[in-house]
Amino acid sequence: MTRRQRRLTLIGGSLAVLAVAVALVLNAMRDSIVFFSTPSAVAEKHITAGRRFRLGGLVERGSLVHGDNLAVTFKVGDGTATLPVAYKGILPDLFREGQGVVAEGALDPSGVFRADIVLAKHDETYMPKDVADALKKQGHWKDDYGAKPDYGKTAGAARAAQGVPLVQGASQ
Amino acid sequence: MIAEAGHYALVLALALALIQSTVPVLGARWRDPALMNVARSTALAQLLFVAASFAALVTLHVTSDFSVVNVFENSHSLKPMIYKITGVWGNHEGSMLLWVLILALFGGLVAAFGNNLPLSLRAHVLAVQAWIASAFYLFILITSNPFLRIANPPLEGRDLNPVLQDIGLAVHPPMLYLGYVGFSISFSFAVAALLEGRIDAAWARWVRPWTLLAWIFLTLGIAMGSYWAYYELGWGGWWFWDPVENASLMPWLAGTALLHSAVVMEKRNALKVWTILLSILTFSLSLLGTFLVRSGVLTSVHAFATDPTRGVFILLILCVFIGGSLTLYAWRASALKQGGLFAPISREGALVLNNLFLTTACATVFIGTLYPLALEVVTGDKISVGAPFFNLTFAPLFLPLMIAVPFGPLLAWKRGDLLGAAQRLVAAGIAALIAIAVLWAWTRGGSAFAPLAIGLAVFVIAGALTDLAERTGLFRMPLTTALRRARGLPRSSWGTVFAHAGVGVALIGIVCETTWNSEYIGTMKPNDIAHIAGYELKLDGLTQRGGPNYREMVAQFTVSLDGKRLSDMTPSKRSFTTRQSTTTEAALLTRGASQLYISLGDTAADGAIAVRIYHKPMVLLIWFGPVLMAFGGLLSLSDRRLRVGAPKPADVPRGLQAAE
Numbered sequence: 001m002t003r004r005q006r007r008l009t010l011i012g013g014s015l016a017v018l019a020v021a022v023a024l025v026l027n028a029m030r031d032s033i034v035f036f037s038t039p040s041a042v043a044e045k046h047i048t049a050g051r052r053f054r055l056g057g058l059v060e061r062g063s064l065v066h067g068d069n070l071a072v073t074f075k076v077g078d079g080t081a082t083l084p085v086a087y088k089g090i091l092p093d094l095f096r097e098g099q100g101v102v103a104e105g106a107l108d109p110s111g112v113f114r115a116d117i118v119l120a121k122h123d124e125t126y127m128p129k130d131v132a133d134a135l136k137k138q139g140h141w142k143d144d145y146g147a148k149p150d151y152g153k154t155a156g157a158a159r160a161a162q163g164v165p166l167v168q169g170a171s172q
Numbered sequence: 173m174i175a176e177a178g179h180y181a182l183v184l185a186l187a188l189a190l191i192q193s194t195v196p197v198l199g200a201r202w203r204d205p206a207l208m209n210v211a212r213s214t215a216l217a218q219l220l221f222v223a224a225s226f227a228a229l230v231t232l233h234v235t236s237d238f239s240v241v242n243v244f245e246n247s248h249s250l251k252p253m254i255y256k257i258t259g260v261w262g263n264h265e266g267s268m269l270l271w272v273l274i275l276a277l278f279g280g281l282v283a284a285f286g287n288n289l290p291l292s293l294r295a296h297v298l299a300v301q302a303w304i305a306s307a308f309y310l311f312i313l314i315t316s317n318p319f320l321r322i323a324n325p326p327l328e329g330r331d332l333n334p335v336l337q338d339i340g341l342a343v344h345p346p347m348l349y350l351g352y353v354g355f356s357i358s359f360s361f362a363v364a365a366l367l368e369g370r371i372d373a374a375w376a377r378w379v380r381p382w383t384l385l386a387w388i389f390l391t392l393g394i395a396m397g398s399y400w401a402y403y404e405l406g407w408g409g410w411w412f413w414d415p416v417e418n419a420s421l422m423p424w425l426a427g428t429a430l431l432h433s434a435v436v437m438e439k440r441n442a443l444k445v446w447t448i449l450l451s452i453l454t455f456s457l458s459l460l461g462t463f464l465v466r467s468g469v470l471t472s473v474h475a476f477a478t479d480p481t482r483g484v485f486i487l488l489i490l491c492v493f494i495g496g497s498l499t500l501y502a503w504r505a506s507a508l509k510q511g512g513l514f515a516p517i518s519r520e521g522a523l524v525l526n527n528l529f530l531t532t533a534c535a536t537v538f539i540g541t542l543y544p545l546a547l548e549v550v551t552g553d554k555i556s557v558g559a560p561f562f563n564l565t566f567a568p569l570f571l572p573l574m575i576a577v578p579f580g581p582l583l584a585w586k587r588g589d590l591l592g593a594a595q596r597l598v599a600a601g602i603a604a605l606i607a608i609a610v611l612w613a614w615t616r617g618g619s620a621f622a623p624l625a626i627g628l629a630v631f632v633i634a635g636a637l638t639d640l641a642e643r644t645g646l647f648r649m650p651l652t653t654a655l656r657r658a659r660g661l662p663r664s665s666w667g668t669v670f671a672h673a674g675v676g677v678a679l680i681g682i683v684c685e686t687t688w689n690s691e692y693i694g695t696m697k698p699n700d701i702a703h704i705a706g707y708e709l710k711l712d713g714l715t716q717r718g719g720p721n722y723r724e725m726v727a728q729f730t731v732s733l734d735g736k737r738l739s740d741m742t743p744s745k746r747s748f749t750t751r752q753s754t755t756t757e758a759a760l761l762t763r764g765a766s767q768l769y770i771s772l773g774d775t776a777a778d779g780a781i782a783v784r785i786y787h788k789p790m791v792l793l794i795w796f797g798p799v800l801m802a803f804g805g806l807l808s809l810s811d812r813r814l815r816v817g818a819p820k821p822a823d824v825p826r827g828l829q830a831a832e
């Protein structure tokens with residue numbers, strides 16, 4: 001083979017692999033991406049039952065009810081609307097009423113959000129970014145959620161630095 | 173006093189870095205050896221001052237000096253000593269200081285052991301190192317000073333995030349940073365080569381050991397982080413495709429590609445321009461990782477609210493270095509001479525294939541990690557890209573790579589014989605088929621995926637061993653001859669065998685754990701028994717006890733198998749009063765490579781406690797594989813041909829192989 005033919009083989013091979021990769025990415029993008037929503041957005045948009053999305057907001061105070069066999073229900077609100085959430089499993093260590101939460105799952109026909117993953121914020125100075133942004137947008141952001149001590153520096157949940165992943169409760 | 177000294181040392185390091193950024197470059201331009209040699213002294217002095225600064229911060233943490241903001245926010249006088257030390261880098265400011273310490277360490281190593289480098293190349297490499305260092309010193313001094321004081325010192329600190337109070341923090345971040353930052357050396361070499369407009373096989377021989385060193389640490393760092401997450405977070409997951417993890421995986425993939433392309437460049441003087449590009453990309457991805465983690469920009473439960481000045485500053489550093497180096501590349505790469513010729517079916521061709529798949533896989537991770545961010549900036553929509561995306565993109569790209577791995581080392585340079593390689597892999601193929609058949613029968617026709625994937629892993633491991641057998645002439649020669657040949661085999665060949673086998677071992681662990689993991693999630697009262705995977709776990713009782721800076725509730729479990737008592741397991745739940753948070757300490761029982769795993773949930777009013785019990789078959793192989801890979805890397809690094817300073821050997825390696 002001449003240098004030119006060899007080079008063409010290389011380029012052809014590379015393009016083939018890249019094309020496969022692009023196809024894979026586009027296919028995965030269609031099927032496996034999950035949108036984020038807040039209770040008021042759910043109320044406005046009428047998301048169809050069974051479509052997976054992430055729900056973010058604050059756990060309403062006094063709404064957490066423990067049922068049998070690790071079943072729990074609670075309400076997630078964003079100041080405008082609330083949405084009942086049902087989950088079965090162990091809640092993360094940092095799950096608390098009145099604090100931020102992100103749940104992943106889908107609505108059932110009765111309008112209850114069936115979560116199979118619950119993520120909680122993981123220290124007292126941190127709120128999930130989605131939740132904070134959504135609350136800010138709606139004007140329900142209270143300064144003390146992201147309160148910074150007055151000497152100017154934030155106390156970080158430094159675990160992020162160390163590559164230890166999210167605090168999570170997952171049920172199968 | 174100590175805080176001020178530490179701060180001052182850092183300012184001096186910045187001054188030294190600024191000198192090192194400019195003087196050696198001018199020296200190289202004017203061909204003045206004295207000016208070029210300045211780089212050596214400044215690099216060593218820089219290391220000294222950054223080390224002093226770091227030592228100052230450690231001292232402040234150890235002595236619990238709460239008049240320093242960083243200590244106040246992340247320490248507590250009752251915290252055990254080990255966590256007082258590791259807490260130094262368990263926060264933003266301290267971890268950035270560790271970052272520059274490691275950067276200075278690598279710069280110092282090049283200065284100390286780079287005596288055989290051409291003078292101007294060394295001057296350029298150290299100057300580029302100093303550019304990076306200056307940017308990060310400025311970043312620390314302007315936005316993240318760890319030595320700030322509080323006017324009215326409090327009496328007690330706010331303690332370290334309890335999740336971080338673990339031995340994992342002592343090992344994982346330093347390892348990961350040694351990897352991340354270690355790639356700065358190959359970056360500096362690449363930029364220096366572009367500046368000089370000259371690159372040859374000797375260049376690759378200098379770069380390879382540094383890349384290998386960084387790669388070894390990054391491999392171990394990622395594996396360690398994964399194991400830490402597995403036992404600390406309490407639900408048994410070991411990889412989450414979280415942006416922060418992806419941030420460390422991307423440089424690893426690019427770095428692995430770089431290791432392989434550097435081999436081609438060293439041995440065959442080909443793929444030069446590509447190797448330079450990979451060096452730049454690998455460190456750029458490390459910088460990107462630093463940006464993603466440090467700026468809190470990603471939609472990640474990891475991300476913590478930081479003020480945007482930091483994010484913008486790192487973004488600026490990112491743009492300048494990545495943009496600058498790529499521009500330089502576009503401008504100068506054409507000046508580099510073309511490399512040698514090779515046929516598509518050859519060792520070089522196989523290594524190109526490896527590079528192609530690794531970089532493409534890296535690109536899919538890149539897209540999955542940054543697409544949500546880009547979409548949010550452009551449209552305002554928030555999405556999350558999780559495990560399903562990566563399973564659908566990353567995994568299919570890795571499969572053909574795995575099939576190709578055993579072929580690579582069996583192909584000859586320049587022009588290989590694919591059929592011959594395939595014939596020699598017949599034994600490995602048969603081993604894989606037997607594994608598939610046995611597993612298929614054993615799982616009674618369950619999912620076909622697991623037996624096939626394990627068969628592939630067996631093929632990779634057996635392929636690595638085939639390579640070894642071919643090189644030593646095992647089964648074809650008398651055993652003594654084979655042993656003598658095995659001793660004479662270059663250590664880098666042994667390294668290849670171990671590293672490739674490690675990939676297969678990790679794959680077996682991953683497939684077994686994800687396919688045959690069994691779990692029990694429920695509530696238990698004392699004397700209740702849970703059954704899982706043939707084991708009986710009896711909850712004997714719950715007790716409270718106090719630790720140095722926490723209270724914990726401990727559950728005693730007795731584990732038995734077939735009615736015989738095996739062991740006790742004591743998972744616990746700790747509450748840290750200072751931070752008002754709790755952590756779950758999982759209990760692990762190792763049986764061979766498999767593990768039993770118990771973690772606790774909440775206690776109900778009637779005294780029942782929620783528990784999660786997992787049986788994870790072969791789970792330890794997931795981390796044993798990377799350890800094997802790193803060990804292979806270490807063997808290869810110890811090869812004298814690779815050691816910096818070793819003279820170029822005569823062309824003997826082929827003579828060690830079986831005559832074909």
